[in-house]
Amino acid sequence: MPNTADDLRAIALAEFTTAGYSATSLHRIAELAGLSKSSVLYHYSSKETLLEATVAPAIDRMTAILDELSSGPFTPARRTAFLEEFVDFILQYRREVNLFINQGPSLIDVPVIDRANEVVYRLAEHFAATTGSIEDKMRFGIALGGAAYTLCSQDELGFALPIDETRAALVTILTELLAPIPVASLSNQEK
């Protein structure tokens, strides 16, 4: 039985990702929830507080994954397990990730966005995207931004692909994108 505060959080998340944070009014959120604007401000003291509550669960989850990952050696086996964990994470929290990816730069001085930036930095470290070549950095960026975009554009366009197939495809593509490249696929380019 979800309470009103959770309803508002879910509605806000959907509106923030589709219409944009600044384009979403508290009146609009209240309308979708069947409440008045004052009621929204009763549950969340400000629009920014509502934003914080909206993205915080995703950040907490990713932080937990990274913490658990840092507790041991980064073997190839754990790497592939981590990639699947990451896929499941981004499937569950695609809207939150998309919100951060696309609107993060415009939401500076919001504390929760700083936390999100930190998490993304830690995530990038595990894919050598902070120390590696330009191509490695771009592979990480394309995987992160591309996955968030692809998954959310499905929602926005109204249709939904079957989750199990989506998950399998995502694992395949991200593995190909992020795995340490075997010598074979470097063959075609110059230098």
Added chain:
Amino acid sequence: MPNTADDLRAIALAEFTTAGYSATSLHRIAELAGLSKSSVLYHYSSKETLLEATVAPAIDRMTAILDELSSGPFTPARRTAFLEEFVDFILQYRREVNLFINQGPSLIDVPVIDRANEVVYRLAEHFAATTGSIEDKMRFGIALGGAAYTLCSQDELGFALPIDETRAALVTILTELLAPIPVASLSNQEK
């Protein structure tokens, strides 16, 4: 000698992509241009008109590329040439593409966005992303959304990677992402 109207267009593009369309006020654009808000509305009769002028060049360019491509057979050689053309396009118009990718859903009933959607659909056809498997659709989405995100996050974070290396890396990654994979998933090659 750049035109005042062109200045405004460039300023608007930068602000629309970083801060978001609805979060960018005409006053802000005027301030950055050293003009008054009334002057902005002299050159562009409305905020929406300014948006149209901002994204139109990118759409025109991509339309031209697609038209020229449709005029002949889609041989493998032309396919790779087209991919490089696409990379050059997205490098030049990364802000416009990012604007459409991220804020397009919130800008419905703006005519220029409809044109952009049409262009993206035509683009998707060339990568079998409208007829292919779920994985093919996702490959296209990840390539498009990921490239736009990665290139624009560079600008937003203030640093700029060397363009020639960026271009080479982008060609490599997108080829790997979008090219029909030899053995693994060649289900949709002929048909």
Added chain:
DNA sequence: GAGTAACCTGACCGATCGGTCAGGAACTGT
């Protein structure tokens, strides 16, 4: 000098924004 077109401006408008506040309604425990 008169006319005119391009460019720019401040004052102003109605609408909407996020947020405050006093208080009503319903449910508790006593």
Added chain:
DNA sequence: ACAGTTCCTGACCGATCGGTCAGGTTACTC
């Protein structure tokens, strides 16, 4: 019956939004 807490509301506030309008300034033409 009483008081307290929770939840919700409309009225209201100052600020800002996109946009209109009348008019000022420059420069070029006749």
